[in-house]
Amino acid sequence: MDVRWIRDHISETVHHYRNGEDLYGEQMQAYAGRTELVRDGLSAGSLDLRITGLRPSDDGQYVCTVGDADAYDEAIVKLEVSG
Numbered sequence: 881m882d883v884r885w886i887r888d889h890i891s892e893t894v895h896h897y898r899n900g901e902d903l904y905g906e907q908m909q910a911y912a913g914r915t916e917l918v919r920d921g922l923s924a925g926s927l928d929l930r931i932t933g934l935r936p937s938d939d940g941q942y943v944c945t946v947g948d949a950d951a952y953d954e955a956i957v958k959l960e961v962s963g
Contacts, residue, residue: 881948883917885929888941888956895929910937934961 883897887908895915896903902917911931918928927944939961945954 881922881946883927884945885915885917886943886945888943894931894942910935931959936961936963 881897881899883895885894885896886892887894892908893906894908894911895917896906897917904912907915914932916930916932918926918930920926921928927946929942929944931938938959940959942957942959943954944957945952947953
């Protein structure tokens with residue numbers, strides 16, 4: 881399974897997870913050390929991304945893509961950072 885979270889407006893990788901491994905090589909520098917795919921719900925289809933140390937620049941739309949050999953899907957999530 882390949883799960884990728886991307887910033888919608890710049891199409892850059894926020895977090896990439898493939899076959900049980902987090903891949904940080906192509907992650908945007910702004911998110912380095914701040915993201916984690918919450919694995920508790922993976923078997924049930926939950927692909928929650930945890931971002932720590934939220935910043936105003938994190939505000940906006942994110943696209944989550946998931947795929948394997950048989951299927952592909954994507955969802956758009958809007959994150960609103962207030963404060």
